[in-house]
Amino acid sequence: MELPLVREFFPELAAAGVVGQLGRLGASVQQWNARLNLISRKDAEHIEEHHILHALTLTKVLRPGAGASFADLGTGGGFPGLVLAICYPQCRFTLVDSVGKKIAAVQEIARELGLENVIGRAQRAETLREKFDYVTGRAVTALPKFLGWAQPLLKLARAPTASAGEPPNTGVYYFKGTLWREELAGSPQQPASVWPLEAWVPRPFFAEKFLLHFPPAPLTQWAFRAPVA
Numbered sequence: 001m002e003l004p005l006v007r008e009f010f011p012e013l014a015a016a017g018v019v020g021q022l023g024r025l026g027a028s029v030q031q032w033n034a035r036l037n038l039i040s041r042k043d044a045e046h047i048e049e050h051h052i053l054h055a056l057t058l059t060k061v062l063r064p065g066a067g068a069s070f071a072d073l074g075t076g077g078g079f080p081g082l083v084l085a086i087c088y089p090q091c092r093f094t095l096v097d098s099v100g101k102k103i104a105a106v107q108e109i110a111r112e113l114g115l116e117n118v119i120g121r122a123q124r125a126e127t128l129r130e131k132f133d134y135v136t137g138r139a140v141t142a143l144p145k146f147l148g149w150a151q152p153l154l155k156l157a158r159a160p161t162a163s164a165g166e167p168p169n170t171g172v173y174y175f176k177g178t179l180w181r182e183e184l185a186g187s188p189q190q191p192a193s194v195w196p197l198e199a200w201v202p203r204p205f206f207a208e209k210f211l212l213h214f215p216p217a218p219l220t221q222w223a224f225r226a227p228v229a
């Protein structure tokens with residue numbers, strides 16, 4: 001699969017030689033989608049923009065060092081997890097979804113692409129007990145609930161970044177529309193950074209879509225309970 005938009009908006013990835021792998025990922029997910037509803041039919045037709053490009057916006061801010069560990073919660077057809085696994089072969093990715101057949105497909109896609117840095121977990125995110133440097137998610141559940149699953153999975157000690165001297169940027173990365181403000185109103189846990197995706201990919205599909213970053217927080221900060229009405 002040719003990826004002209006990826007080449008246009010992520011020339012650094014073309015230089016890094018990963019566009020071919022991303023194209024094979026797109027083709028493989030489309031093939032699987034014909035058998036199994038991994039992603040919606042409309043999204044499958046626009047897989048480059050809706051899934052690959054969307055997930056790639058994370059590479060504008062992530063700088064994981066070698067050996068860093070990621071959990072992608074509610075990965076569905078492997079987004080953003082599989083895209084990141086291609087971009088960061090030096091890191092380890094645990095892709096989690098409660099639907100077993102989606103994880104079976106994601107594992108098969110990873111095998112077809114020769115991605116040795118991916119493992120799948122068919123289980124509910126809230127039952128995970130491992131620790132990770134990064135937790136990612138898109139379109140999984142409301143933010144307070146997602147943060148409640150994700151924060152306990154984060155290592156509190158910061159992992160090294162790829163370039164010495166850069167600030168540590170581990171934590172939770174979640175994609176969300178403008179609703180994020182409403183969902184976190186009154187919560188002590190506010191994002192440390194909010195990036196509008198349109199700044200990186202100025203196309204209508206990315207309008208009002210954001211990437212939010214929450215650094216690892218001690219228990220007292222993430223265990224927020226909404227006040228009883």
Ligand SMILES: C[S@@+](CC[C@H](N)C(=O)[O-])C[C@H]1O[C@@H](n2cnc3c(N)ncnc32)[C@H](O)[C@@H]1O
Binds near residue numbers: 075077137138141
């Ligand atoms: C709308 S899909 C999004 C999939 C993918 N993140 C994407 O952006 O294309 C939401 C996924 O979250 C999964 N999910 C929902 N609740 C979950 C939970 N508690 N633990 C693990 N996966 C969950 C669903 O099975 C589904 O595959």
